[in-house]
Amino acid sequence: MKHWWLGLIVAAAAVLHLLVPWTPLAELNRTAPDSAWLLLTEIRLPRTLLALGYGAVLGMAGASLQALFANPLASPDITGSSSGAALGAVFASYWLGLTSPLLLAAAGASGALLALAIVVILAGRRSDPSVLLLAGLAVALASGAATSLLLALAPSPFAFYDSFDWLMGSFVDRSLPQVAVALIPAAACCILLGTRRRALDLLALGEDVAGSLGYDPRRLAIDVIVLCSIAVGACVSVCGAIGFVGLIAPYAARRLTRGHPGQAMIPAAMIGSILLLVADLAVRFGPAGRTIPVGVLTTVAGAPLFIWIVVTMRRRVTA
Amino acid sequence: MTSLLEARGLSLHGRLLPTDLDLAPGQLVALVGPNGGGKTSLLRALAGVERTSGHVRVDGEDPEASGPGRRPYLTTFLPASRDLVWPISASDVIALGLPMPDPRRVSNLIDILELGPLAERRADQLSTGERARVLLARALAPKPKLLLLDEPLSNLDPYWMLRLLEILRQTTQQGTAALVALHDIDRVPVFDRAILMDGGSLAADLPPVEMLDSAALAYAFRIERSASGWAVRRSADPQSSP
Numbered sequence: 070m071k072h073w074w075l076g077l078i079v080a081a082a083a084v085l086h087l088l089v090p091w092t093p094l095a096e097l098n099r100t101a102p103d104s105a106w107l108l109l110t111e112i113r114l115p116r117t118l119l120a121l122g123y124g125a126v127l128g129m130a131g132a133s134l135q136a137l138f139a140n141p142l143a144s145p146d147i148t149g150s151s152s153g154a155a156l157g158a159v160f161a162s163y164w165l166g167l168t169s170p171l172l173l174a175a176a177g178a179s180g181a182l183l184a185l186a187i188v189v190i191l192a193g194r195r196s197d198p199s200v201l202l203l204a205g206l207a208v209a210l211a212s213g214a215a216t217s218l219l220l221a222l223a224p225s226p227f228a229f230y231d232s233f234d235w236l237m238g239s240f241v242d243r244s245l246p247q248v249a250v251a252l253i254p255a256a257a258c259c260i261l262l263g264t265r266r267r268a269l270d271l272l273a274l275g276e277d278v279a280g281s282l283g284y285d286p287r288r289l290a291i292d293v294i295v296l297c298s299i300a301v302g303a304c305v306s307v308c309g310a311i312g313f314v315g316l317i318a319p320y321a322a323r324r325l326t327r328g329h330p331g332q333a334m335i336p337a338a339m340i341g342s343i344l345l346l347v348a349d350l351a352v353r354f355g356p357a358g359r360t361i362p363v364g365v366l367t368t369v370a371g372a373p374l375f376i377w378i379v380v381t382m383r384r385r386v387t388a
Numbered sequence: 389m390t391s392l393l394e395a396r397g398l399s400l401h402g403r404l405l406p407t408d409l410d411l412a413p414g415q416l417v418a419l420v421g422p423n424g425g426g427k428t429s430l431l432r433a434l435a436g437v438e439r440t441s442g443h444v445r446v447d448g449e450d451p452e453a454s455g456p457g458r459r460p461y462l463t464t465f466l467p468a469s470r471d472l473v474w475p476i477s478a479s480d481v482i483a484l485g486l487p488m489p490d491p492r493r494v495s496n497l498i499d500i501l502e503l504g505p506l507a508e509r510r511a512d513q514l515s516t517g518e519r520a521r522v523l524l525a526r527a528l529a530p531k532p533k534l535l536l537l538d539e540p541l542s543n544l545d546p547y548w549m550l551r552l553l554e555i556l557r558q559t560t561q562q563g564t565a566a567l568v569a570l571h572d573i574d575r576v577p578v579f580d581r582a583i584l585m586d587g588g589s590l591a592a593d594l595p596p597v598e599m600l601d602s603a604a605l606a607y608a609f610r611i612e613r614s615a616s617g618w619a620v621r622r623s624a625d626p627q628s629s630p
Contacts, residue, residue: 139473139474140473267456268456270484271484273472273473273474273476273484274472274481274484274523274526275467275469275471276437277432277435277437277465277467277469278465278466278467278526280435280436280437280438281435281436281437281459281463281464281465281536282456282459282460282464283451283452283454283455283456283459283460284456323474323475327476327477327480328474328475328476328477328480328510329474329476329480330474
């Protein structure tokens with residue numbers, strides 16, 4: 070394991086995330102140890118696991134999509150798959166009346182897959198970075214608008230209100246079964262994506278070279294797109310869409326792998342976990358009585374970084 | 389004849405008519421032909437990148453049935469494109485060509501291609517000619533039995549054009565067969581054999597000197613020998629040509 074120290078930081082961040090704020094936990098432990106245990110396992114643990122797992126999914130999916138599209142700006146949110154997943158989950162929940170978390174996860178995955186498929190059809194697999202961005206933007210806008218429309222016209226008059234916490238990206242008040250529904254398929258997909266590391270590194274030399282060395286680029290593309298869609302869709306159906314982590318984590322990870330896009334996948338997963346754990350810790354220190362969805366924080370913090378990447382890319386092109 | 393490469397009925401829809409090809413071990417073969425003649429299509433079909441029909445055996449093995457751990461030792465392909473997207477160093481690009489890490493082979497190739505000062509620089513920021521050498525080193529890295537090179541000489545200065553031909557000769561002396569697509573037909577005499585692709589099929593397969601004097605070459609390229617080398621064939625009449 071080359072980047073073991075990242076694993077240590079992940080573990081430290083997870084423990085911190087589980088135990089902070091410490092005071093209520095310690096006090097409860099003094100008065101009612103059973104309740105303290107419940108607080109830890111039923112309320113805090115699901116939240117920690119979701120931050121850890123969803124962060125890893127975003128890092129991994131972002132890194133593999135960037136490697137696949139040969140584009141440092143690709144990510145689950147920018148290719149429209151996160152918003153496609155949200156649309157799928159909203160449709161299944163408010164229009165089909167599905168309540169089973171597993172079916173909602175399947176609907177999320179289908180939405181993500183559909184969105185990503187449309188982007189690939191519009192932009193092609195290895196197009197100009199800006200074409201992919203535009204196609205992703207179009208799909209993200211369209212599915213965002215469709216989601217709002219479905220919520221506005223939903224049979225339930227409270228759809229808009231109660232979807233807010235869900236779709237803005239939050240780990241609060243999720244149950245362990247929901248965690249399982251999000252993270253078991255996501256973990257399986259991440260492991261399978263991880264086995265494509267070498268193929269995605271070779272894709273850096275072009276599709277023809279990868280193909281001549283025994284990695285069929287078409288099959289690789291389908292594998293990556295399907296696996297990313299399932300992983301992202303399952304997480305979005307439980308926590309909503311979270312932006313920018315899938316863009317930033319691989320960007321940082323490639324600095325550790327001397328630019329190799331495939332090798333960056335596992336470090337990107339770990340950096341994604343760290344980012345979401347820290348972000349979700351940070352929102353606990355917001356104004357008392359108010360909850361800031363963690364997705365809002367990542368977007369606020371991530372947008373300037375995104376702009377910076379765009380600017381450095383432009384410089385590279387004009388230089 | 390003991391052939392290293394045995395290709396039968398290779399075709400690519402609309403670009404390559406069914407083609408057979410045999411190469412002997414150690415053969416350095418020039419692949420010439422006009423733009424769109426099918427040179428790249430033949431190389432891609434041989435490399436297993438894209439193919440409608442046919443089969444390829446390299447030293448009796450089917451490269452496509454062998455896994456990614458074996459295939460680079462059978463054949464490698466250098467496409468004409470020199471594009472690189474990611475900021476990977478030159479030495480890392482060469483290392484990507486090896487199924488197993490082998491730092492000694494990488495530094496050996498860096499020496500052969502005189503890439504020492506560039507080895508740690510980002511390959512995507514090198515000049516096109518420098519990048520061409522890095523990418524060639526990647527293809528040479530696993531010492532494949534069959535080398536398929538598409539325009540390895542383009543973008544190279546005269547020193548490197550000559551040096552590269554030397555390197556290819558040294559490589560084939562170790563038993564590798566190399567099929568090298570070229571635009572510059574004046575380089576053909578240093579090869580062992582020349583193959584002419586025209587209209588998506590194999591139009592001629594001759595010793596190099598005979599190839600340059602052949603009617604097939606003159607017809608395919610629409611040029612003719614002149615006092616100063618080559619000249620455009622003005623009197624070209626498609627009806628009377630072979």
